[in-house]
Amino acid sequence: MKVYLIGAGPGDPRLLTLKAADIIKQCDVVVYDDLVSPEILGLAGDEVQKIYVGKRAGRDYMKQPRINTLVMDLAQKGQVVARLKGGDPCVFGRGGEEAMFLKECGIPFEIVPGVTSAIAGPVYAGIPLTYRGYSSSLRIITAHEDPYKADGFLDWSLMAKDSGTLVILMGASRIASIASRLIGEGMDPLIPCALVQEATTPVQRYCITTLQDAGKDAERAKIASPCIIVIGRVVELSRTLYTKERLPLSGKTVLVTRPLHLSSNMARLLTSMGACPVVYPLIELRELGFDLVDPVVYDVFIFTSQNAVDMYFARMYSEGLDARAFKGVKIICIGPKTRQALKRYGIMADFMAEDYRAEGVMAIPYMRKLKGKRVCLPRARGARPWLKEALEDKGNLVDEIFVYETIIPHDADKAGFERALDQVDIVIFTSPSGARNAAKLLDGDISRLKDRSLAAIGPVTQHAMEALGMHPEWVAAQYTDEGIMAILKEAP
Ligand code: SAH
Numbered sequence: 060m061k062v063y064l065i066g067a068g069p070g071d072p073r074l075l076t077l078k079a080a081d082i083i084k085q086c087d088v089v090v091y092d093d094l095v096s097p098e099i100l101g102l103a104g105d106e107v108q109k110i111y112v113g114k115r116a117g118r119d120y121m122k123q124p125r126i127n128t129l130v131m132d133l134a135q136k137g138q139v140v141a142r143l144k145g146g147d148p149c150v151f152g153r154g155g156e157e158a159m160f161l162k163e164c165g166i167p168f169e170i171v172p173g174v175t176s177a178i179a180g181p182v183y184a185g186i187p188l189t190y191r192g193y194s195s196s197l198r199i200i201t202a203h204e205d206p207y208k209a210d211g212f213l214d215w216s217l218m219a220k221d222s223g224t225l226v227i228l229m230g231a232s233r234i235a236s237i238a239s240r241l242i243g244e245g246m247d248p249l250i251p252c253a254l255v256q257e258a259t260t261p262v263q264r265y266c267i268t269t270l271q272d273a274g275k276d277a278e279r280a281k282i283a284s285p286c287i288i289v290i291g292r293v294v295e296l297s298r299t300l301y302t303k304e305r306l307p308l309s310g311k312t313v314l315v316t317r318p319l320h321l322s323s324n325m326a327r328l329l330t331s332m333g334a335c336p337v338v339y340p341l342i343e344l345r346e347l348g349f350d351l352v353d354p355v356v357y358d359v360f361i362f363t364s365q366n367a368v369d370m371y372f373a374r375m376y377s378e379g380l381d382a383r384a385f386k387g388v389k390i391i392c393i394g395p396k397t398r399q400a401l402k403r404y405g406i407m408a409d410f411m412a413e414d415y416r417a418e419g420v421m422a423i424p425y426m427r428k429l430k431g432k433r434v435c436l437p438r439a440r441g442a443r444p445w446l447k448e449a450l451e452d453k454g455n456l457v458d459e460i461f462v463y464e465t466i467i468p469h470d471a472d473k474a475g476f477e478r479a480l481d482q483v484d485i486v487i488f489t490s491p492s493g494a495r496n497a498a499k500l501l502d503g504d505i506s507r508l509k510d511r512s513l514a515a516i517g518p519v520t521q522h523a524m525e526a527l528g529m530h531p532e533w534v535a536a537q538y539t540d541e542g543i544m545a546i547l548k549e550a551p
Contacts, residue, residue: 062130062140062161064154066147066173067091070260071183072098072327074174082171086141088133090126092152094145094285096260097338098330101323103141105343123153127160134166147175151201151228175199177226180258180287184265185301186294188224193292196223202230202288206240219244224291231256231284235274241290242270251294256286261309261335267297306333307548314483314511316341316493318366319468325487325540332544339479341496343468346370347440347461354384357458358432361420362408363393363446364439365400370462371437372404382406393420396539415538416519417446430454440464441492443519465492467499476500480507487543488531489516491523498527505529516543 063082068074083089083102091100093113100109112121112129121129133140148154148170161168177199181188188197198218204211218225219241230237234254242248248271255265268276270290312335315322319340326336344366351374354360362368375384382405392398392408394415401408410426412419420426433456436447440461450457476497480486486508488494494515498505505528515521515531517538524531533549535542 060134060137060139060167062134062142062166062168063171064142064148064157064168065144065171066149066152066154066175067095067099067143067145068174069146069176069179069258070094070096070263071179072096072323072330074179074259075099076171076173079171079173082139083141083143085139087138089141089143090130090133091143092145093120095143096326097319097336098323098326099143101319101326101338105318105320123156127157130157131161131164131166134161144173145176146179147173150175150177150199151203176258176285176287177228180255181226181253181289181293183259183263183303184253184255184289185297185299186253186289187296187300188226188289188293190293190296193296194222194224196221197226198223199226199228202227202233202237206233206237215240216244219246222292224289224293227288227290229284230288231277231282231286234277234288237288238270238273246270246290250290251292253289253294253297254280254282254286255289256282256284258285258287261330261333262312267294306331308332308334311335311485312337312483313547314339314479314486316487316497317489318342318344318465321489325489325543328540328544332548334485334547337479337483339471339476340468341471341476341493341500342465342490344370344439344463345466346373346463349374349460349462351375351378351380352435352458354380354388354435355386356433357388357435359389359391359429359434360385361391361393361434361436361446362397362401363417363420363436363442365396367437367439367462368392368397368400368404371460374462389425391420391423391426393417394538416517417443417449420446421449432456434458435460437462439492465490465496467496471496471500473500473502477507480511483511485512485514485547487514487516488520488524488529489540489543491520494520494524494527494529498529514543514547516540 065079089103089109112126144152250270252270252273253267254277257263266276266280313329315325315336315338322338329336390408391410393412398408398411410423431454434450435458437460447457447459513529513531514533516535521531521534533546535546
């Protein structure tokens with residue numbers, strides 16, 4: 060049992076530390092706040108419970124004492140808990156308070172620092188917090204308190220006289236009164252001021268102004284929480300140092316419907332193209348118990364998905380078998396992801412399809428000649444029967460083994476899916492079952508989907524979508540995440 064109080068960074072998932080990533084990959088349960096990105100949650104496996112306890116702009120979803128006891132209960136059950144907080148856990152994140160509580164309860168804990176939004180936010184807007192000749196100090200304050208409160212904690216008169224950089228958190232709704240208080244205490248009204256909203260995320264916005272105009276300009280630019288305010292001469296440097304390039308998908312929001320554990324790769328690719336990914340898995344995998352037959356009784360194994368590889372090997376390992384059990388067996392894989400997955404288990408596939416679908420498998424010269432052999436086909440229940448039939452037509456004996464099935468995730472529902480759809484411009488489907496689950500969740504009324512641009516990972520998914528009345532604007536030529544990115548680049 061142990062609790063890791065982890066800083067998950069300010070928004071851009073690539074700002075997570077390697078240490079945090081390691082712990083998230085190995086923990087038993089994740090307890091997370093608002094502003095923790097789905098890519099980071101996706102690092103924990105599907106089987107890891109993820110509990111949302113978010114708080115935002117003062118509205119607590121779960122009160123602090125409840126969070127404390129929840130984390131305590133989980134730890135006392137012997138679990139390793141990854142307690143994820145935005146930014147750094149101990150910069151206005153109550154990380155210190157949670158640690159104190161754990162200490163008092165005698166629960167072992169460790170604090171893992173994170174990149175705080177107080178520093179990363181300004182940097183992503185081209186503002187270095189210290190700079191020779193501009194500022195030699197940095198003060199980070201919370202605007203949680205009304206600056207005109209009589210017995211407040213902050214010394215506004217001291218801050219007004221300081222020439223260093225002032226960074227204010229939780230100040231979006233208070234900027235006008237903060238500015239007037241600082242000016243009232245003697246601060247230069249023309250000192251530059253920046254407000255950076257949703258810093259380091261693909262939807263980051265910022266506005267640069269002066270202290271005296273900050274309230275008015277923030278309102279005009281509709282700057283809202285979460286937002287970082289920077290006051291100081293260093294803000295001037297943004298004009299020269301802000302370098303964000305315009306990327307092909309800048310300004311687009313894209314819905315990723317893959318199983319959660321496969322979403323992070325796609326979300327990462329989308330972010331690198333400037334899009335804002337929204338992850339709403341429409342599929343969850345459920346392992347199916349199956350009888351494991353010694354692989355050597357087969358001549359050929361065909362793996363048609365990385366999931367099938369992972370689950371087949373998980374079962375083999377549980378029986379004490381490893382890659383050696385495949386000695387002499389020809390191994391065929393459907394595409395590069397499946398090949399990679401096999402490689403992880405020490406298997407170099409003999410052949411890979413050039414066209415990453417069942418038809419492509421049968422087009423491999425070795426497969427075209429295959430006759431009278433025993434073939435094993437571990438795959439998902441409900442997959443197309445085409446491959447099995449094509450092999451049987453050639454006189455092969457085919458054992459189709461259902462190693463998993465795909466179901467609608469237990470936490471997906473109509474209202475949640477509709478909310479996700481309302482946020483996005485583009486929806487990506489990566490399997491026929493994803494498309495079917497979408498229609499099911501919407502009770503067959505796909506009009507909301509029709510207003511969005513739809514993308515399919517390949518023709519099989521495309522046909523399943525068309526059968527449901529959805530018309531994908533894009534169909535990838537390479538049936539992988541990267542293939543989808545290549546066609547989305549052409550987005551109008
Ligand atoms: N521990 C966090 C801060 C928690 S307080 C950290 O180190 O970043 C919450 C406040 O942080 C928000 O009100 C906002 O002022 C700021 N904040 C957090 N993430 C932000 C982001 N991505 N962009 C702008 N402000 C952010």
